[in-house]
Amino acid sequence: MSTRTDAPTRREQILKEAARLFAERGFHGVGVDEIGAAVGISGPGLYRHFPGKDAMLAELLVGISERLLDGGRRRVQEAAGDPEALLGSLIDGHIDFALDDRPLITLHDRELDRLREADRKRVRQxxxxxxxxxxxxxxxxxxxxxxxxxRATVHAVFGLLNSTPHIGLLGRTAMEALLRRLAHGAIGSLAD
Known part of the structure; x- marks a missing residue:
């Protein structure tokens, strides 16, 4: 979802690998040593960046919810009162998330209940x-x-777009086009 071209920080590298490993093997199936090894530092070295795995999980799940909302708000400003363009932009932004951040979708589905209550409430908010x-x-x-x-249609579209970790991809371009058609079709059905 990010369009940054500079190299990720060590913290971002840790989060990316933690998300991948947590999604593959579950939160409790991954130790700090494995996360550290994935980014080339010792497990205990992770504690310079995060107090523990719980903090990584919270930052991943709260962080993606903040990014989606911030991106949506930015799109509202950029569309300047054109709801059709805004809808297309929202769909495209969510498709980018669904295709680029697939481990976070899996992580959210499996591990949201592991967050502290305050973090879980923040994600839901x-x-x-x-x-x-x-x-x-x-x-x-x-x-x-x-x-x-x-509202039900919006939730159904999110379910459709967020299903990408559970289906084989056609290739990025073909999958993106398919998801775009399906999302527009589902929302467009409200005109019937």
Whole structure:
């Protein structure tokens, strides 16, 4: 989802490898030594960057929720009142997340309940705000259906887009095009 071209920081490298390993083997199936080895430092060296695995998990799950919401808000500003362009931009942004950050989707599905309650509440709060952003745009484009139907449609589209870790990819370009068509089709069904 990021368009940065500079090298990732050590902290970002640790988070990326932690996400991959947690998604592959589960939070409790991975030790700090393995995460450290994946980035070329000792397990105890990780403690210079994070107090422990729990902090890594929290930063990964809270962080992706913050990135999605911040990206959505940025898209709202860039679209300047054009709901159709905004919807396309929101869909494209979420597709980038779904294809580029697949381990985070798996991690969220499996490990959200492992977060401290305050972190879990923060993730849910950010997710609700992200959903509301989408619902507002969808309702601007399709005001006739009840809000509950628009909300259910947004959640269904998220389910569709977030299914990418569970299906074989066609290749990035083909999968991106397919997901875009399916998302637009699902939301466009509100016009019927």
């Amino acid at each position: 950010l997710q609700r705000q992200y959903v509301e952003l989408w619902v507002t745009v969808v309702r601007e484009l399709y005001p006739a259906p009840p809000e509950t139907e628009a």
